Amino acid sequence: MSAPATQRDVRIAYIVEGIACLGTNLLLIGVYFYTHSRLGWTLKQNFLLATGQGLVGGVGSLLAHPISSRLSRRGALIGIYIAMALLPAILLMVDSAAAIATLLLIYTMVVSLSWPMLESFVATGVQHEELSRRIGIYNLVWSGAAVLIIAASGWLIKHIPSAVFIVPLVVHAVSAILIMLVREPADPDVAHEAVHAEPGLLQLRRLALALSRVSLPATYVVIYSMMAMLPSLPAIRTLSPTMATLIGSTWMAARWLTFLILGSTVWWHTRPRILVAAAIAMVLAFLGIILPGSRVWIWAGSSDSALLSWMIASQILLGLCVGAIYAASLYFGMVLSGGSAEHAGYHESLINFGSAIGPIAGVVAEVWYPGNIYVVVSAVTGVVGLSVAATVFTSLLAGKRQA
Numbered sequence: 368m369s370a371p372a373t374q375r376d377v378r379i380a381y382i383v384e385g386i387a388c389l390g391t392n393l394l395l396i397g398v399y400f401y402t403h404s405r406l407g408w409t410l411k412q413n414f415l416l417a418t419g420q421g422l423v424g425g426v427g428s429l430l431a432h433p434i435s436s437r438l439s440r441r442g443a444l445i446g447i448y449i450a451m452a453l454l455p456a457i458l459l460m461v462d463s464a465a466a467i468a469t470l471l472l473i474y475t476m477v478v479s480l481s482w483p484m485l486e487s488f489v490a491t492g493v494q495h496e497e498l499s500r501r502i503g504i505y506n507l508v509w510s511g512a513a514v515l516i517i518a519a520s521g522w523l524i525k526h527i528p529s530a531v532f533i534v535p536l537v538v539h540a541v542s543a544i545l546i547m548l549v550r551e552p553a554d555p556d557v558a559h560e561a562v563h564a565e566p567g568l569l570q571l572r573r574l575a576l577a578l579s580r581v582s583l584p585a586t587y588v589v590i591y592s593m594m595a596m597l598p599s600l601p602a603i604r605t606l607s608p609t610m611a612t613l614i615g616s617t618w619m620a621a622r623w624l625t626f627l628i629l630g631s632t633v634w635w636h637t638r639p640r641i642l643v644a645a646a647i648a649m650v651l652a653f654l655g656i657i658l659p660g661s662r663v664w665i666w667a668g669s670s671d672s673a674l675l676s677w678m679i680a681s682q683i684l685l686g687l688c689v690g691a692i693y694a695a696s697l698y699f700g701m702v703l704s705g706g707s708a709e710h711a712g713y714h715e716s717l718i719n720f721g722s723a724i725g726p727i728a729g730v731v732a733e734v735w736y737p738g739n740i741y742v743v744v745s746a747v748t749g750v751v752g753l754s755v756a757a758t759v760f761t762s763l764l765a766g767k768r769q770a
Contacts, residue, residue, distance in 0.1 A: 376549040377489050377501065384485055387448070388512035390535030391478050393469060394455065395420065395515070396594050397612065401531050403522055403598035404608050406464065410599040410743065411733035414726040418593040420475040421723025428715035439550045440484040447481045448587075448673035455532040455747055456572045482715050488549075492702045496633075497767030502698050503630020510626055510690075512604030514619040521612030522718035553583070558588075560641035567637035572703055575639035576761070579696035581761045582642040586689040588654050592725030592747045593685075598662035599740070602674045617679050621686025622693075629694045640701060642692055646758040649688035653751055655681025661740045684716050725750050 435443045448487070454474045461467060461658040489501045516534075523530040569574060594615070597603050603611050635641055659674040659681075725747050732739070732746035 373550070379453055379545055379549050380485060381443075381504060383448075383545050384505065385512045386538040387451070387481070388509045389516045390455070390538040392513045392516045392530055393520060393523075394474055394535050395478065397524075398471065398531065399446075399595055400520060400598050400608060400612055401524050401528065402467075405528050406467070407561070408464070409733075410467045410596065410740075411730060412464070413598070413632050413735060414729035415596040416599050417591045417726035418471045418473065418723050418730060419468070419724065421477040421591065421721070423472050424719030424722060425477040427481055428719055429485035431480045431715070434480060435484045435487075439551045440488050441546060441549055444481060444484055444488075445543055446541050446544045447477055447484075448546060449480070450477045452536050452539035452543065452564045455536040458532045459529060459536075460516045469553070477585040479715055479719060486701070486715075488696070498702055499633060499636065499698060500630070500693070503626065504699060506621065506626040506690075506697070507630060510623045514616055514623055516517050517616040517619060518613050521610065524612075525608045534753065543558065545647065549665075552656055567633055568639075568699070568702070569636065570641055575699040576703060577761050577764075578639050578642040578758065579699045581719060581754075582646045582692050582758045583696040584717045584724070585646055585758055586692045586752070587718050587721030588725035588751055589649060589685070590689065590756050591722040592729060592751070593653065593656060594744065595729065596657065597660070598749070600657070602660045602671060602678065614675065614679060618682035618686040618689070619700055621683040622690035623686075625687050625690025626694055629691065634700070635691075635695060636757045637696065640762060643762045645688040645691040646755045647691070648684060650751055650755050652681045652688055653683035654748065656685065657744050657748070661744050661758070672687035721754070724754070 388489065399413050399417070402413060408416075413478070431443075438446070454470055454477065458467065458474075461470065480761050486505065489505055490498055520531070523534075597615050598611065603615070629635060656678050659677040728746040728750040729743050732743040736742040
């Protein structure tokens with residue numbers, strides 16, 4: 368077995384992960400509220416940004432393994448965090464929409480290089496019990512940081528708008544310094560792929576990997592479509608930026624709770640079909656958020672408070688679903704690949720692939736029917752439905768082949 372990262376090194380990696388997420392979530396998700404409220408960007412412009420982020424992020428994720436193989440994960444991460452600190456500094460000095468969009472896309476590509484390396488760093492060379500624990504903590508750290516910063520982003524945007532760039536600048540500079548303190552763990556032995564997984568999971572290996580690869584992008588079709596749309600939804604536009612981002616982060620809190628539950632249990636390790644159930648429920652949750660928010664609702668007389676209540680309840684369900692899919696997909700992939708950076712890159716590229724698909728549908732709808740929120744909702748919902756249908760079909764097909 369390859370030598371794992373020491374407990375000290377893993378703790379430092381978790382700290383780096385947590386503070387880096389404060390910056391990345393501001394510039395990858397919270398930025399939609401900033402561009403809408405401070406720069407006056409339209410829904411179409413936000414969809415275009417989300418599409419671009421998904422596409423360049425997918426490329427960056429696939430490059431993570433060859434770059435880390437040449438430079439080492441530690442060496443590559445030092446350079447990556449330095450670049451991630453420099454880009455927000457440049458963003459503070461530009462004001463044109465084209466320049467901001469370009470720099471955000473470059474930032475997205477650089478960020479996408481970091482996650483596969485960090486995931487592999489904490490997951491290398493350990494048995495499945497320890498791997499499950501490490502992945503559980505890893506998920507709690509990044510998702511907890513996301514909840515805090517997105518909930519606070521509205522207040523920052525309203526009162527200290529430059530903080531959207533200053534916070535990432537500072538936390539990424541600190542990340543670069545901290546990562547210098549860790550040592551590089553040995554690469555996993557790819558010749559003994561999957562030897563550390565539970566026997567019950569090994570018997571369902573084909574099914575687990577197939578469902579992971581289809582259901583994971585579906586979650587990010589939902590997340591990036593929803594986050595790009597939220598600032599423009601009629602029910603959200605009536606709120607202050609502080610309240611809008613606070614409500615918009617509800618699903619993140621529910622996702623964090625899901626990570627906590629799954630990270631402390633193992634019953635799901637040999638039940639990959641939980642991904643199918645979660646994907647189906649995710650569609651219902653998405654509709655429960657978008658339809659009330661856009662006032663496309665069966666109860667024409669529903670009050671704003673009733674609509675917001677439905678949105679919040681649906682976000683809780685969404686958080687449970689996307690949390691289950693993310694945690695299970697990451698665990699199945701990493702335990703069945705021995706914790707390799709290459710597979711972590713595939714994991715992140717699937718995320719970015721899904722991040723682009725939903726917004727592309729939104730862009731097309733906005734081009735053909737500008738300003739028509741009903742058409743946008745229908746287009747994005749159709750893509751979400753197809754993504755989940757692919758998950759169900761994959762379950763049936765892979766299950767048949769497994770048998």
